Amino acid sequence: MLRIFCGPVCGNSRRNFCSAAGWKKAARWACLLFAAAVWLGGGKQVLAQGDWEITPQSEEALERGLAWLARNQGPEGNWDSNDLGLVSTGALAFLAAGHLPGRGPYGDTVKRALEYVIRNAQSSGLLNISEPRRGMYNHGLSTFVLGQAYGMVQDPRLGELLEKALVVVQETQCGDGGWDYIAKRQPQGHDLSLVVMQALALRSAVDSGFEVSPRVVQAAIRCVREHYTPRNCPRDADEEEQKRHPGQFTYSKGGGNATVAMAAAGIVCLQEFGQYDDWRIEKNLEVIRNAILDATRNDRPRRERRAPFDPYTLYYVSQALYQVGGEPWRECYPLLRDGVVASQVRDPGNPARDGMWTAQGHVGGKPGDLYMTAVCCFVLAIPNRYLPILQEGKIESLQRQFGSSTGYNQSGHP
Numbered sequence: 001m002l003r004i005f006c007g008p009v010c011g012n013s014r015r016n017f018c019s020a021a022g023w024k025k026a027a028r029w030a031c032l033l034f035a036a037a038v039w040l041g042g043g044k045q046v047l048a049q050g051d052w053e054i055t056p057q058s059e060e061a062l063e064r065g066l067a068w069l070a071r072n073q074g075p076e077g078n079w080d081s082n083d084l085g086l087v088s089t090g091a092l093a094f095l096a097a098g099h100l101p102g103r104g105p106y107g108d109t110v111k112r113a114l115e116y117v118i119r120n121a122q123s124s125g126l127l128n129i130s131e132p133r134r135g136m137y138n139h140g141l142s143t144f145v146l147g148q149a150y151g152m153v154q155d156p157r158l159g160e161l162l163e164k165a166l167v168v169v170q171e172t173q174c175g176d177g178g179w180d181y182i183a184k185r186q187p188q189g190h191d192l193s194l195v196v197m198q199a200l201a202l203r204s205a206v207d208s209g210f211e212v213s214p215r216v217v218q219a220a221i222r223c224v225r226e227h228y229t230p231r232n233c234p235r236d237a238d239e240e241e242q243k244r245h246p247g248q249f250t251y252s253k254g255g256g257n258a259t260v261a262m263a264a265a266g267i268v269c270l271q272e273f274g275q276y277d278d279w280r281i282e283k284n285l286e287v288i289r290n291a292i293l294d295a296t297r298n299d300r301p302r303r304e305r306r307a308p309f310d311p312y313t314l315y316y317v318s319q320a321l322y323q324v325g326g327e328p329w330r331e332c333y334p335l336l337r338d339g340v341v342a343s344q345v346r347d348p349g350n351p352a353r354d355g356m357w358t359a360q361g362h363v364g365g366k367p368g369d370l371y372m373t374a375v376c377c378f379v380l381a382i383p384n385r386y387l388p389i390l391q392e393g394k395i396e397s398l399q400r401q402f403g404s405s406t407g408y409n410q411s412g413h414p
Contacts, residue, residue: 048383048384048385049383052330052334053333053334053337053383054383054384055337055338055341057338057341058337058338058340058341058380059380061340061341061344061376061380062097062377062380062381064344064346064354064355065093065344065355065356065357065373065376065377065380066093066094066097066099066106066355066377067355068353068354068355068356068373069090069093069094069109069370069373069374069377070106070109071351071352072352072356072366072369072370073090073109073112073113075112076112076116077109077111077112077113077114077115077116078113078116079366079367079370080365080366080367081366081367081370082120082129082130083130083134083137083138083367084116084117084120084121084127084128084129084130084138084139084141084142085127085134085137085138085139085140085141085142086138086141086363086367086370086371086374087113087116087117087142088113088114088117088127088141088142088144088145088146089141089145089370089371089374089375089378090113090370090374091110091113091114091117091145091149092145092148092374092378092387093373093374093375093377093378093381094106094109094110094113094377095110095145095148095149095152095386095387096377096378096381096382096384096386096387096390097377097381097384097386098381098384098386100152100153101114101149101153101155114146114149114158117142117145117146118157118158118161121161121164121165124164124168125161125163125164125165125166125167125168126139126165126168126183127139127142127143127146127165127168128183132181132182132183133181133182134181135181135182135183136172136179136180136181136182136183136194136197136198137181137193137194137197139165139168139169139183139197139201140169140179140194140197140198140200140201141197141201142165143162143165143166143168143169143198143201143204143205144197144200144201144204145204146158146161146162146165146204147162147201147204147205147207147208147210147388147389148204148208148387148388148389150162150208151204151207151208151387151388152386152387152388162205162208162210163210165201166201166202166205166210166212168183169198169201169202169216170212170213170216171185172184172185173185173189173198173216173219173220174186174187174188174189175187175188176188176189176219176223176226177189177195177219177220177221177222177223178190178191178192178194178195178220178223179194179195179197179198180194181194189223191227191251191252192224192227192249192250192251192252192262192265192266192269193251193261193262193265195220195223195224195227195265195269196265196266196268196269196316198220199220199224199268199269199272199273200268200272200319200389202216202217202220202272202273203272203273203389204388204389207388207389208388217273220269220273221269221270221273221275224249224266224269224270224273225278225280226253227249227250227251227252227253227262227266228242228247228248228249228250228266228280228283229247229248229249229250229255229258230242230245230246230247231245231246231247232245232246233245233247235255239279243279246283246286247280247283248262248263248266248283248284248287249262249263249265249266249267249280249284250262259313260287260288260291260309260313260317261309261310261312261313261316261317263284263287263288263291263320264284264288264313264316264317264319264320265316265320266280266284267281267284267285267288267320267323267324268316268319268320268323271320271323271324272323272389281324284320285320285324285328288317288320288321288328288332289328289331289332291309291317292308292317292332292335292336293335295308295309295339296308296335296336296338296339299342300339301338301339301340301342301343302342302343304343305343305345305358306343306358306360307339307340307343307357307360307372307376308335308336308339308340308343309360310360310361310362310372311360311361311363311371311372311374311375311376312361312362313361314336314340314375314376314379315375315378315379317336318333318336318378318379318382319382321333321336322382322390333382333383336379337379337380340357340376340379340380341380343357343376344356344357344376345357345358355373356369356372356373357369357372357373357376358372359371359372360372
């Protein structure tokens with residue numbers, strides 16, 4: 001099976017482990033290899049493990065979805081949204097399917113979206129032009145996507161912006177290891193949804209060769225674990241006692257809002273920070289598995305013409321399953337994939353709707369349709385493993401980057 005590695009070939013921070021010249025040379029070769037593979041493959045699946053990951057129906061749905069995104073983008077590249085996180089998610093859908101900026105049939109689409117984000121970055125590196133309370137949501141999402149793009153193409157502007165964006169993430173970390181909605185350091189972070197945004201941003205940057213302070217990561221790991229809430233057991237019970245009870249990650253540290261999205265978000269945080277053996281992962285996988293079985297039972301997505309989950313939940317559930325890999329991925333991904341395919345709008349006579357997924361959750365209108373469609377395309381494209389964060393070979397880099405307390409188990413990856 002072909003594996004393409006788009007991060008630094010030496011497997012560590014470009015400052016701490018490699019000379020700058022050596023890192024740049026290695027990165028150039030890695031990215032050229034990736035670009036050649038995508039170009040020769042014509043954007044087609046080259047890395048899927050088998051027919052159980054990708055079907056003709058899922059490939060067709062992905063192509064229809066990407067076509068809808070391209071048709072509805074608009075000249076500014078932002079799909080009528082000033083949320084840089086949503087615009088970045090639109091770019092992510094194409095990157096995940098192997099379409100690089102400026103190359104191939106959707107090259108201009110990806111380029112316009114990334115250019116919109118770059119053009120609207122603040123001088124501080126903050127990636128938000130919406131109201132301040134959306135600051136770290138948009139910043140985390142956009143930093144993650146820019147990190148993936150930088151790992152796939154050599155664009156110095158992306159590198160320069162990522163440097164500044166990472167400073168923002170690290171300098172706005174709150175005293176408890178979390179983050180607030182507003183891009184400002186506070187004594188306490190707000191909730192787990194903000195931690196997972198920044199976790200993906202940090203991991204994306206590490207995979208592309210940037211340095212992240214181990215102290216930032218270790219503080220974030222502690223914060224994530226504080227959002228785990230056992231059931232039928234005191235929250236301050238010792239870990240051995242908590243292991244004997246069910247439980248899951250929750251929105252707040254006090255145990256409020258125990259959603260499927262937060263169960264997935266906690267898993268993603270631990271996985272992206274290299275905590276592959278944390279016992280809390282298994283507890284939350286059970287929550288996710290039960291939710292997927294319920295959401296796809298009796299062909300519900302097709303009957304209701306709704307994706308199995310809202311885009312936020314779907315985004316993290318799919319990543320949690322993939323990062324854990326093994327049997328959870330093999331059992332649950334086909335259910336999730338087929339539910340996404342079944343809920344797509346099919347209306348060939350109406351180009352404004354054909355190929356989209358209808359908005360669900362808190363974001364409505366055209367930006368909501370963008371969000372839903374982009375996430376569904378991302379989910380269908382995951383098995384291609386084009387994105388650096390979906391590729392193997394970076395576990396030792398995580399251990400060196402985040403410190404000796406970062407456990408890892410290579411068998412945990414699919």
